[in-house]
Amino acid sequence: xxxxRSRGEYGYSRGVVWPMPEPEPEPEQEIATDGERRRRRAQFxxxxxxxxxxxxxxxxxxxxxxxxxxxxxxxTFRW
Numbered sequence: 001x002x003x004x005r006s007r008g009e010y011g012y013s014r015g016v017v018w019p020m021p022e023p024e025p026e027p028e029q030e031i032a033t034d035g036e037r038r039r040r041r042a043q044f045x046x047x048x049x050x051x052x053x054x055x056x057x058x059x060x061x062x063x064x065x066x067x068x069x070x071x072x073x074x075x076t077f078r079w
Contacts, residue, residue: 056063
């Protein structure tokens with residue numbers, strides 16, 4: 001049975017409209033903008049770390065539980 005696009009994967013979409021992806025850049029453009037790609041990636045990683053730190057400050061109990069899970073994973077990891 002074909003999927004009904006109006007419902008979405010997990011039910012009705014509640015009117016959410018997702019933006020269309022940007023078109024792929026030209027191949028010669030990619031070569032020229034390697035430095036730009038690295039700057040964008042660095043900016044993304046900075047913002048990601050900032051968002052994680054904010055989430056840890058806002059939800060200290062969840063952050064502590066995540067730290068404990070990470071520690072337990074590292075303790076039980078075999079080299």
